[in-house]
Amino acid sequence: MKTYRITNLDTPVSRIALGCMRLGGSWGDVPVTADDRKRAVAAVAAALENGINFFDHADIYMRGKSEEVFAGALKELGVRRDQVVLQSKCGIRFAGSPSPESPGRYDFSYEHITASVEGILWRLDTEYLDILLLHRPDPLVEPDEVARAFDELYRAGKVRAFGVSNHTGPQIALLQASLDQTLVVNQVELSPLHSFLIDDGVLADQREAIYANASGTLDYCRLHGIRVQAWSPVAHGVLSNPPDDAPANVRTAATLVTQLAAENETTTDAIVLAWLLRHPAGIQPVIGTTNPLRIADSCLADDVVLSREEWYRLFIAARGGPLP
C-alpha cells in the first residue's frame, strides 16, 4: 500500500485507513460478545495483511466498545504500538448525560476534551494517541480553551498531533489562530454520492452554489497541508449493491462503477475508492467495512489510477446532472 505523510507524524500512513466505528457490537447498552471480539480480530488482521496501518476511532463509537475490542484485537494479534497509527475523536456528547434532560450536543470545553482523552487512552490501552480530532464543530467553541486542552495533552505526551472533523476552512482558521499545535487532519463525508465539498468549487457563482456552501474547505486544506480524510467513502456500498428502490443517479452510477471495475480488472469498491484517491488533495478514505473480503477488495484501489475522463464520468453520473 502506498503511503501519505501527515504533518507532525514520523510514521508514513497507509493511503486507505480502517474506520473502527462498526467494531464493538451495537450502539445500545449491550455488552460486547465473544463473536464481536472474533469479528474485530478478523477485520484488524485483514486490514494489516492488506497494508493498512492507520485506524480511525471516536470515543462515542458503540459507546466506547469499538475502542475496547480494537485494543483487544491488537493484543491478540501481537501488534506492537509503533506498528500502527491510532486516531480518535472527541467532542460529541450523548443525550441524557449528565442529566436526563441533557440533549445530544457538542462540547469543546477544556474539561470535556481532557477527560475524553483519558477515557480514549484507557480503552485503547495505550499511553498516547497519534492524532486527536474534534468530531463536529461546536458553535460554543472558545478557541483559547481548546488551545489550553491541546497544550496540556501535547506536553504530557498523550497526543502527538491534532485535527478536526466536519469542519469548514473558516472554522479551522478560527481554531488555528489560537493554537500552538498545527491542525493536520480534517475528516469529512466524501464519496461520489456525497460530493458537496467538490461541488462547492465547481458550482461557485452558480444558482445551485447555495446548496454546496462548503466554504472552499478542500482548497483550504490543500493550501495548509491538512490531510483530508473521507468518511463513508463508499456510501455504505450502494454503488456496488444498489437497493431496488435506489434513485436514478445511484442506479446509473452503480452501472458505471460495474463497467469501470471490469475495464480496470478490479472490484467495484476499489473503483469508488480510486475516485477519491484520484483527487489531487491527497484524500485518505476511511473505509468502514468489517468484512475481511471487502477490506481486501477495497485495498485494491491502491493500484487503480482513474483517467480524467473516468473520474468525471463517475462524478457526473453520481451527482445526477451535468456540470455548469
Ligand SMILES: NC(=O)c1ccc[n+]([C@@H]2O[C@H](COP(=O)([O-])OP(=O)(O)OC[C@H]3O[C@@H](n4cnc5c(N)ncnc54)[C@H](OP(=O)(O)O)[C@@H]3O)[C@@H](O)[C@H]2O)c1
Ligand atoms: N467523522 C465523522 O463524523 C464520521 C461519521 C461516520 C463515520 N466515520 C468514520 O468513517 C468510517 C467509515 O464510515 P462508514 O462505515 O459509514 O463507511 P462506508 O465504508 O461507506 O460504509 C461501510 C458500510 O457499508 C457496507 N458496505 C461496504 N461495501 C459494501 C458492498 N460492496 N456491498 C454492500 N455493503 C457494503 C459495510 O458492510 P460490511 O461491514 O458488511 O461490509 C458497512 O456497513 C467509520 O468507521 C468511522 O471511522 C466518521
